[in-house]
Amino acid sequence: MQLAVDACLEGVKKGQSPFGACIVQGGQVVACTHNHVWLDIDATAHAEVCCIRQACRQVGSVHLTGAVIYSTTEPCPMCFTAIHWARIERIVFGASVEDARSFGFNELQISNATMKDVSGSTIDIAGGVMRDEALAAYQTWREQSGKAY
């Protein structure tokens, strides 16, 4: 998670939104990056989606079986479902979707727990890990007049 926070802060320095993610498979970091929505002019370029794209290409497979994704904020339903498609087995996140909403992001109101309950997903989820560090990144982003989407 420290690597995800570092990627998040690197993104904030570049004027990006305060989100970072890191994917670990077989004890190895296979991808780690920040949100690229503004940089790439791409509404889908959330940190988790960018990280999955990198990881798939890195390992040469569309399935990242057994992998864990660390995300500074709870994945939105787009990212939750991207994680499902990639066969990632565990999500560890810091701040919540509600925290992201409180900073102005136009999140759909569905937690990962609800997505799991409603969809039949068997993914393992752990939240609140290094939430303080994730929230500090939002504060830095806000002080730099970061724009929510």
Added chain:
Amino acid sequence: MQLAVDACLEGVKKGQSPFGACIVQGGQVVACTHNHVWLDIDATAHAEVCCIRQACRQVGSVHLTGAVIYSTTEPCPMCFTAIHWARIERIVFGASVEDARSFGFNELQISNATMKDVSGSTIDIAGGVMRDEALAAYQTWREQSGKAY
């Protein structure tokens, strides 16, 4: 929707999965493409996500306000939420998520109607448009020994 079906069939010819999408904004087609999961080695490269990426870059904005997306199959929750983030106002789809499951795709069991109900989204949704043509593309894909993911 005919353009989305055409893109879908073009993808199937190239060995891709049987999904196509087209985005129209202000009476203009701004993007139209097929699923690229196998081609790009990218679990997130569904037709709708690829189409949103193209459209955002085409119009130079992460928001596609007022746009309509035509998709040969009901968007999965990843694509539904990508559509939300892109501020697309209407989804028109052909086959259903259940149809995709019946052809072996590992879909989460959430319809767009459920996603809308649970999330507070205000998007407009119309399904079953040219479903027969969408299902015919699945059949062609199956005859070519297409692999589901």
